[in-house]
Amino acid sequence: MLAETICSAVSAAGLGIAAITAYRKRFLTATRIAAYALVPVGLVMTGVVEWVSDIAFKPSVWLGFGLLAVAWLLFMTTRAVERRSGTTRKERRAARAAERGAAVGPAASSPSLTSGAGAGATAPRAQGGSGKKPRQAAEPGDDFSDIEAILKKHGL
Template sequence: MLAETICSAVSAAGLGIAAITAYRKRFLAAARIAAYALVPLGLVMTGAVAWVADALSFSPVVWAGFGVLGAAWLLLLSTRAVERRRAGRPGVAGGAEPRAVAPGAPVPSRTVTAKPRSAPSADDDFGDIEAILKKHGI
């Protein structure tokens, strides 16, 4: 009786944490927390907590408990699959989203073309510095 109460309380606390996590817009983490929180409840409902003392009975609550355990397992698998798919996308980790390019459009190159310079002179260097200062209004 005490073990069932503790397992139910742990499940309720875990589902509360999952709700708070979902409120913070972290749905993948919330689904994973909910899946872990449902495991003790499923174990209580299946009678696995008192499995040693009693034999498995064919009550609807026991089979509903197996259903809860299956739902928790499916949640865990689906969140891991989504996480693996996100890890493979370029630009997701850095926070920048990739730009859409129309099919058949030329891909812009990143090469910078510059005219070749001759040996730098002191006047040329000061001219660049003066241009920068003027640009900033100094």
Template sequence: MIAETVCSAVSVAGLGIAAVTAYRKRFLAAARLAAYSLVPLGLVMTGAVQWVVDTAFSPTAWAGFGVLGAAWLMFMGTRAVERRSGGTRKERRAAARAERRGAVAPDASAPSLGPATRTAPVAQPKPTARSGAADDFSDIEAILKKHGI
């Protein structure tokens, strides 16, 4: 009863503001305000406000929301476990069957490089141990020499 009264009062106040806005020759804004003002009144007339009030103050409704939340948590938990374990049992069985069958052409996955054309790497002399600030740059010098810089 109180919610319906509040919604009706909001609608009347909004329509009053819309009338003042129309008096100031701002008809588009006045029409928009009137439309917004009629929404609470329409909600009261359809019974939506009574339904919301009954739901908000009903312990049964809150228990129902709790059950829905628990179901959602269980659903998300099972999905997380499923992702971690690598899918459902059905998916794991299908993957195992595919593994047992083997590849159609097992040699096809081996790279075909042809005869060996690479030469043995040239041995680089090891940098000598130096003392002081030159020690800090010995690693950098080795990398630069390795790349031919």
């Protein structure tokens, strides 16, 4: 009952302010103020105010909100533990499938770019037929050696 009275008073005050604003020839602003002023009365008439006051003063409703908060806390705790372990649900699911033998091995699923042992035998001939061994992998201090080799190969 008190909430309805307060909402009615707020609406009446808002409509009064809208009337004063319209008297000052600011009709667009007055219309906007009147629209805001009618909202509390509309909420009272639709029963929303009564519903909210019933929620605010019932202990069972607050227990329900408490249970929702506990559930949210449990979800967030499991997510934090999952992130600390470094695995995701997809990774764990894939690991379980691999344990059962249902997953395909990574070597079988990725396409091969070489044709096996024959590619290593043709590499020296592809470099110009000199019979030299192909250049070894770059040393840790020589980061751009592979790039230099590519540029030399193309004559740049």
